[in-house]
Amino acid sequence: MTQRHTRATAVSTHGEASQGAVTPLADPDRAAHRRTTVVFAVVALLLLSSGWATNHFATMIAVLRDQELFTPIVVNGAFGIYAVGLVPSLLIGGVLADRFGPRPVVLTGALAAAIGNIVILLWQTTPGLFLGRLVIGLGVGLAISAGTAWAGRLKGATGMVLAGIVLTAGFALGPIASGVLAYFLSDAAAVAVPFLVAAALTCLAIIASLVIGDAKAAPIIPAIPPSTTAPPLRQPSMKRALATSIPMALWVFSTAIVALVTLTERVADQVNAGILLPGAASLLAFTAGVFAQGLARRFGWGPKAGIVAASIAGAGFLLAGFGGQSPPIWLFVVATLLLGTAYGMALREGLLDVETYAPPERRGTTLGIYYVFTYVGFAIPVLFSWLLPVTGYVMPLVVLGILALGCAGIRA
Structure with missing residues (x-):
C-alpha cells in the first residue's frame, strides 16, 4: 500500500470527514x-x-x-x-x-x-x-x-x-x-x-x-480499528506536514495579492470606480475562494485538490501576464476569479496537510510556519516594481505561472 493511499484511507478524503483520522465518540451530554x-x-x-x-x-x-x-x-x-x-x-x-x-x-x-x-x-x-x-x-x-x-x-x-x-x-x-x-x-x-x-x-x-469561555475537545477514537495484519498508520511528523503544506502555502496570498494589487492597478484607468475598485476585486477573488472551499468541503475532495489549486494558480498568473500593461476588463474579471479560486483551494489544502500530518502537540507551531510561507506572496508587488523597468509586465507573471504549474506536477 502506498503512502498516498494509506493517507487517503486513514484520513478519509483528506482527513476532513474523519476529523483527522479520528472519529468523535458518541457524547451522551448534548450540553x-x-x-x-x-x-x-x-x-x-x-x-x-x-x-x-x-x-x-x-x-x-x-x-x-x-x-x-x-x-x-x-x-x-x-x-x-x-x-x-x-x-x-x-x-x-x-x-x-x-x-x-x-x-x-x-x-x-x-x-x-x-x-x-x-x-x-x-x-x-x-x-x-x-x-x-x-x-x-x-x-x-x-x-x-x-x-x-x-x-x-x-x-x-x-x-x-x-x-x-x-x-x-x-x-x-x-x-x-x-x-x-x-x-x-x-x-x-x-x-x-x-x-x-x-x-x-x-x-x-x-x-x-x-x-x-472555552470548551474541551471531544474525546476521540481511531477511525480504523487496529489490526494485526493491516499496515501501521502514518506517524505524525512535523517535517512531513511542512513538506506537504508549504508548496500549497506559496500559492495562497501570492494569488490574492496579484488579483487585488497588480491587476487592480492596471485596470484602474479603465474603470471609474475610485475607492470601490479594491472592494470589488476583493469581492470577486475572496467569494471565489470561499465558494471553492465550500465545494471542497461539501464533496470531500481529497489531496489531489492541491494539484488543481496549483494548476488554477498557474492559469490565473499566465492569463494576468498575457493581459499586459492594460488588460481588458473581461480578462481582469476572469483572472481574478481564477486566482481567488486558487487562493481558497490552496489555503484549504495546506491547512489539511498540517492537520493530517503534524503532531498534535506541535500543531500550533506548524501552523505558524505554514502561515509565514503564505505571506511570502505579499512581497510580490515590491518585487514586481523592482523588476518592471527590466522585464516589463508580462515576464514576472509568466514565471509565476510556470512555477505554479511545476508545483502542481510535484504534488501529483
Whole structure:
C-alpha cells in the first residue's frame, strides 16, 4: 500500500470527514456538544474580525491617497512594516498556543489588532500609521495561527477548514465594507469610521469570548480499528506536514495579492470606480475562494485538490501576464476569479496537510510556519516594481505561472 493511499484511507478524503483520522465518540451530554459549537462560533468571529481588521486597509490605501494624508511611499511602507510585525508573531503565536493553549494567545492578538486600528484612527500622521500597522501585524499574526489551532482542537479537520473559510470571509468583507462606508461618508468620516468599525467588531468578538469561555475537545477514537495484519498508520511528523503544506502555502496570498494589487492597478484607468475598485476585486477573488472551499468541503475532495489549486494558480498568473500593461476588463474579471479560486483551494489544502500530518502537540507551531510561507506572496508587488523597468509586465507573471504549474506536477 502506498503512502498516498494509506493517507487517503486513514484520513478519509483528506482527513476532513474523519476529523483527522479520528472519529468523535458518541457524547451522551448534548450540553457539552452545544457548548463546543458555541465556543467554535466565537472562535470563528475572532478569526473573521481579525481578517477584517487587517485587510480593510486594502481599501483605505485609496482613501488615504485620495485625501493626500500620506504620500504613496509612506502608504506602501505601511505594508512593509505590517509584515515586520506579522511574520514573527505568526511563529510566536503557534509556539505559544502549543505551550499555553490557543485562547489567551488569540485574545491578546485580537486586542492588539483593535488597538492598532484605534492608533491609526486617533493619530493620522506618518508615525501613527506606521505604529498602527505594526501593532496590527503583531496582533493578527497571533490571532491567525493560534485561532486556526484552536478551531482544529475543537472540531478537528472540519474546524481547520472552516477556520480558513471564515478568515477568507473576513479578508473579503473588510475591504468591501470600508469601501462602501468611505464612498458615502464625508472626507473626515471616510477615514475615521472604517477604522472605528474594524476595531469595534474585534472588541465585540473579544467580549463574546470572555463571556462564553472555552470548551474541551471531544474525546476521540481511531477511525480504523487496529489490526494485526493491516499496515501501521502514518506517524505524525512535523517535517512531513511542512513538506506537504508549504508548496500549497506559496500559492495562497501570492494569488490574492496579484488579483487585488497588480491587476487592480492596471485596470484602474479603465474603470471609474475610485475607492470601490479594491472592494470589488476583493469581492470577486475572496467569494471565489470561499465558494471553492465550500465545494471542497461539501464533496470531500481529497489531496489531489492541491494539484488543481496549483494548476488554477498557474492559469490565473499566465492569463494576468498575457493581459499586459492594460488588460481588458473581461480578462481582469476572469483572472481574478481564477486566482481567488486558487487562493481558497490552496489555503484549504495546506491547512489539511498540517492537520493530517503534524503532531498534535506541535500543531500550533506548524501552523505558524505554514502561515509565514503564505505571506511570502505579499512581497510580490515590491518585487514586481523592482523588476518592471527590466522585464516589463508580462515576464514576472509568466514565471509565476510556470512555477505554479511545476508545483502542481510535484504534488501529483
